[in-house]
Amino acid sequence: MSKNKGRSLQSILKTSTTAGLTAMMLVTAAPFAAVPALAAPVEVDAPQVPSFGDVVQAVLPAVVSVRVQSNVQPASSDESNFSFNFGGRSFEDLPDDHPLKRFFREFGGPGMEGGPQERGPRAERGPGRLRPTAQGSGFFISEDGYVVTNNHVIDDGAAFTIVMNDGKEYDAKLVGKDSRTDLALLKVDEPDTKFTYVKFADDEKVRVGDWVVAVGNPFGLGGTVTAGIISARGRNIGSGPYDDYLQIDAAVNRGNSGGPGFNLNGEVVGINTAIFSPSGGNVGIAFAIPASVATDVIAKLKESGTVSRGWLGVQIQPVTKDIADSLGLAEDSGALVVAPQAGSPGEAAGIKQGDVVTAVNGDPVKDPRDLARRIGAFAPDTTIDVSLWRDGRATEVKVKLGELPADQAASAETENNAAPAPEAEQELSSLGLSVRPAEDGKGLAIVDVDPDSDAADKGLKSGETITSVNNQEVSSAADVQKVLDQAKKDGRTRALFQVESENGSRFVALPINQG
Secondary structure: OOHHHHHHHHHHHOOOHHHHHHHHHHHHHOOOOOOHHHHOOOOOOOOOOOOOHHHHHHHHHHEEEEEEEEEEOOOOOOOOOOOOEEOOEEHHHOOOOOHHHHHHHHHOOOOOOOOOHHHOOHHHOOOOEEEEEEEEEEEEOOOOOEEEEOHHHHOOOOEEEEEOOOOOEEEEEEEEEEOOOOEEEEEOOOOOOOOOOOOEOOHHHOOOOOEEEEEEOHHHOOOEEEEEEEEEEEEOOOOOOOOOEEEEOOOOOOOOOOOEEEOOOOOEEEEEEEEOOOOOOOOOOEEEEEHHHHHHHHHHHHHHOOOOOEEOOEEEEEOOHHHHHHHOOOOOOOEEEEEEOOOOHHHHOOOOOOOEEEEEOOEEOOOHHHHHHHHHOOOOOOEEEEEEEEOOEEEEEEEEOEEOOOOOOOOOOOOOOOOOOOOOOEEEOOOOEEEEEOOOOOOEEEEEEOOOOHHHHOOOOOOOEEEEEOOEEOOOHHHHHHHHHHHHHOOOOEEEEEEEEOOEEEEEEEEOOOO
16 A cells, blocks of 8 residues: 555544554555445345246247348249449440459359359249248247238248248248238148247227336347337328327337237237338337237138128218318218219218218217228228218118128229310309319319318319218309308308319318307
């Protein structure tokens, strides 16, 4: 110990030289022996946060990676007949001592002797090659080898490989898929093997704030576990009419698609299918297909390989507060019928444009998505009771559902008849609109919109056509005013305008001038 340090210790202890030396020896020989209390373990009453270890250990063998291969077609019938281009010069134009020519002479190349056989003509290889094109996640739902994953993981695949957590690989076949819910079912045929599998949770018991453990194959890493909570339910992300996603904040990235999200009992509460991310990586917002949706769809895929859904055949839109007021509805709920499709079950049952679907088989309809899900849950040819709000009163019709077409693309047919000369403009000053009869005689074409009017605020534009007001066809400004006057007498503060544009038909509620 240094001389200065000895003086300091002596000055602090304020003892004799002998005592100071004794203290110095003790400190030098065993600096920690003087504090025996620190040898005891620290005990702290920590909050009881659950460990996910037991859950992960139990479910990990049931979660798999899904590798997909597809038939890749070459650009031409003979892949040896392609050329390189270097700044406008072809391969043949390069000098003989060019490094690239020396490389291909030594190692072989396209069109040159010694080139790899896989680059030979297609006739030598058969119709196409299988190449890896996708990789995702999945999980076993039965001991005999049924595997659930996302449709977008296996779509267009020709061969499928299931990779277990321990590295074992099994070939799988496609049982069925459903693009509308983004679900798919694969099957591993290994009669002598019993696979560890997991079950779906009871969706009624899944709550916002519950823990969720996501297991999957992000970025091809395999067997990765993350944890978070269920952030929200019933999310609509614009992927289709059956959107009803769980939002979770567990880290989910590319490659997690098709993987399960577990509760603390090891039950699948959702199937990870999409993320919201400006960067493509996890930002804490992911979406999972709820167990209740998956259970129904997977059962149908297992039974027949496809999902058949009921079809009503009506174009619908939400009922806003303004629209509800214009129709005399007490609540802004239900689905407003813009138009029944020609030849559809809805049209055959007498459903009309301007009707509001308020309930199906007595169960209230919240909005268009709710109606779509309810109708889709019925099998084709099922007869249902549809409650409607029409002309200010409730009514009911029976509808025998059809089958939802496999590809229901919206199409509009137009007739190229000779158009008559346009008629003079007419003013609807109380609405801030200038109109004239449409060229086809159906409705009123909007010529001008006052930018300070409610019509402008609601998005009405010149070039659009008003086809009806309060579900009554109009062909002149006088027709519109007549309907508005009647609405005033009925105590209405708004009127419902049906507007056609190049994007289709919609309903808009406009306030009635009460002066």
